[in-house]
Amino acid sequence: MMRIITFIFCISFFSLPVLCQKSKIIVVIDPGHGGADPGHLSSNKSLMAEKELNLIIAKKFGAYIEESLQNVKIIYTRTDDSFPSLNDRVEKANNLKADYFISIHCNANDCKEVHGTESHVHTMKSTKSVSLANEFEKEFKAKAGRHSRGVKDSDDREHSLQVLKYTNMSSVLVECGFLTNENEAKYLNSNNGQDVIASSIFRAFKTVIVKEHPSINFIKPVKVDPNQNVVATNNAAQGAETFAIQIMSSKSPTDTEAQEFKKIGIPVTRNELTTSSVFKYRYTVGTYASKDEAKKDLEKVQLSGFKDAYVIPIE
Numbered sequence: 001m002m003r004i005i006t007f008i009f010c011i012s013f014f015s016l017p018v019l020c021q022k023s024k025i026i027v028v029i030d031p032g033h034g035g036a037d038p039g040h041l042s043s044n045k046s047l048m049a050e051k052e053l054n055l056i057i058a059k060k061f062g063a064y065i066e067e068s069l070q071n072v073k074i075i076y077t078r079t080d081d082s083f084p085s086l087n088d089r090v091e092k093a094n095n096l097k098a099d100y101f102i103s104i105h106c107n108a109n110d111c112k113e114v115h116g117t118e119s120h121v122h123t124m125k126s127t128k129s130v131s132l133a134n135e136f137e138k139e140f141k142a143k144a145g146r147h148s149r150g151v152k153d154s155d156d157r158e159h160s161l162q163v164l165k166y167t168n169m170s171s172v173l174v175e176c177g178f179l180t181n182e183n184e185a186k187y188l189n190s191n192n193g194q195d196v197i198a199s200s201i202f203r204a205f206k207t208v209i210v211k212e213h214p215s216i217n218f219i220k221p222v223k224v225d226p227n228q229n230v231v232a233t234n235n236a237a238q239g240a241e242t243f244a245i246q247i248m249s250s251k252s253p254t255d256t257e258a259q260e261f262k263k264i265g266i267p268v269t270r271n272e273l274t275t276s277s278v279f280k281y282r283y284t285v286g287t288y289a290s291k292d293e294a295k296k297d298l299e300k301v302q303l304s305g306f307k308d309a310y311v312i313p314i315e
């Protein structure tokens with residue numbers, strides 16, 4: 001009898017957690033406004049309206065996920081200049097039983113001096129939303145070098161936001177900067193600014209999902225470019241294999257003199273890739289005779305803000 005009880009205990013003890021485990025998560029990315037609702041406008045009328053910037057940053061964020069993560073399903077509330085109602089956005093996320101809802105917006109203020117990022121939650125009692133929001137602000141400050149105005153809830157705002165109040169999952173509305181501040185509006189209109197903001201959102205998101213879902217393997221195995229492999233093998237055969245540290249990739253070219261690269265202290269090289277991926281440019285630093293030599297600089301590069309940098313063989 002005891003043996004049977006032990007057997008039943010073991011079955012339930014070991015199999016239940018397995019049954020409950022998720023193998024994938026769903027994130028709903030919500031570019032704010034759209035269609036007839038432009039959102040906030042820049043003081044400089046030649047710059048883009050909030051609805052356009054929200055969509056660009058949202059898509060860049062999604063592209064970062066697609067490039068380096070697996071087991072994450074991305075659903076956008078809009079991918080063009082349409083306007084799903086706030087109710088539609090909430091319902092979509094709730095019906096999908098999404099794990100995260102991230103709404104992307106840009107801010108405005110009557111005072112043109114006001115600038116910086118904000119991450120909004122419905123209530124500070126929602127600990128999961130707050131930890132995601134904190135992570136966004138941490139990245140905006142540390143990686144993007146932006147002024148962080150912190151995490152705010154409906155008490156701070158003195159009003160509720162529908163997309164945060166009625167969504168059932170961790171939900172955060174990110175304000176990427178103030179379009180009424182001239183410098184910030186220009187920054188958000190620049191390809192580099194959009195990349196930096198989107199990659200900060202991505203890094204924060206990655207940190208949180210990895211922490212909250214330890215049983216899911218989110219990190220995509222690094223695909224070896226067959227052409228690159230041939231080069232590396234050929235060079236190795238000739239005893240001339242060299243290495244570099246890859247710091248990032250992008251869809252459109254970023255200036256190698258950009259401020260974000262200055263902190264590394266090693267000149268950055270941009271390489272155009274012949275690939276079917278949406279990422280057409282690769283950015284590397286250094287040329288090293290061995291992998292070990294490259295690894296000596298890797299930590300320094302990672303500490304300068306490119307946490308995911310890694311060593312690659314080059315021609």
Ligand SMILES: [Zn+2]
Binds near residue numbers: 040
């Ligand atoms: Zn907005």
